[in-house]
Amino acid sequence: MSMRCAMAYEVVALEDFHRVFGSTTELSSVSIGGQVVNVSDEFFAEAYQLLLVEPPASLAKQYGPNGELYSGWETRRHNPTYDWCTIRLGTTGTITGFDIDTTHFNGNEAPEASVDVAYEFPSDWKEVFPKVRLGPSRRHLYKIPATGRTTYVRLRIYPDGGIARFRVYGHVVPVFPVNPAEPFDLAHIFSGGEVVATSDDHFGSSSNLLLPGRGIDMGDGWETKRSHAEDHQDWVTIKLGAPGYLITAIIDTIHFKGNFPESCDIRGICSREQEPDVNNGGWKMILSPVKLGPHLMHFFQLNSPCDQYTHVKVSIYPDGGIKRVRIIGTLAAKPDPDAKETIAQEDRERHDIIVEEGWEILEGIEDADYVRI
Known part of the structure; x- marks a missing residue:
């Protein structure tokens, strides 16, 4: 079940990235343990690449058994509803924004996307970022009001297509020892x-x-x-x-x-x-x-x-x-x-x-x- 509600968001210009997100942590990054836990489809390109640290590289004119290779996540064509990818953040945090990057996906990019969150999994999902239009081969930065404690994020793309990187920005919920005397x-x-x-x-x-x-x-x-x-x-x-x-x-x-x-x-x-x-x-x-x-x-x-x-x-x-x-x-x-x-x-x-x-x-x-x- 998904709890859908209208949410405010702000489009952030690329040149304003450090001003808006400079003090945040990339909660989804593999460098702190972010991982894909399940996905609806990854026929052309595997979803784990969404969380890689390095920027997406061009693999133009390189082909594998299922078609042209891409650095990112790409699903097969003609989905009647939407595709989705569930990500466990590297640590529990409060989310303040996203980078939905379609670099090198041009003509096969996902046309639209939305984001749901949950504290536990499986759980009722709460939509925190509504469906928005995406463009080809570019980064899309969005700021949202800070969520509550979140451990899981679900990226939905409509109806199908490719996303190069998906970065979730926010603030870590600190983990401290129960015993204050413990170093x-x-x-x-x-x-x-x-x-x-x-x-x-x-x-x-x-x-x-x-x-x-x-x-x-x-x-x-x-x-x-x-x-x-x-x-x-x-x-x-x-x-x-x-x-x-x-x-x-x-x-x-x-x-x-x-x-x-x-x-x-x-x-x-x-x-x-x-x-x-x-x-x-x-x-x-x-x-x-x-x-x-x-x-x-x-x-x-x-x-x-x-x-x-x-x-x-x-x-x-x-x-x-x-x-x-x-x-x-x-x-x-x-x-x-x-x-x-x-x-x-x-x-x-x-x-x-x-x-x-x-x-x-x-x-x-x-x-x-x-x-x-």
């Missing part, structure tokens, strides 16, 4: 961490720093352009998912073998601003400059574990690339007003490091703050 990664995208400012994203987006896992190559990390200026530095500001007491930083340079930064440092601040001024005098050094190595996971104990922080600024010298930044700490706010007391300083300093599945920690390395994977 976790406050910068992780699933904890609500966000990159709010950066000096340079020339070769790789700084938002990649907060993604799950360790990625597959240099393309899914953060890399700045080369600089030969004296005393140059690049930096990224990360808003933590919640105010916290910070214990450990993990700087991962996996896949960066000849272009890793020479060194880095980390500063922290407690601020009510979304994007604190990087020149604000309130930033406190919580990791003094330290050397970095190639293709390594580095673990550093942070200073001032009893101070509360909302943002961290990671600076690299003079330039280069890193894959992931993890900021391990505990929640600063008590979820229960009747909680007995805050965590003692010595307890905060002794918490074990929690890392993701697949990370290997090697013991017994002397005079080093990192391990080789």
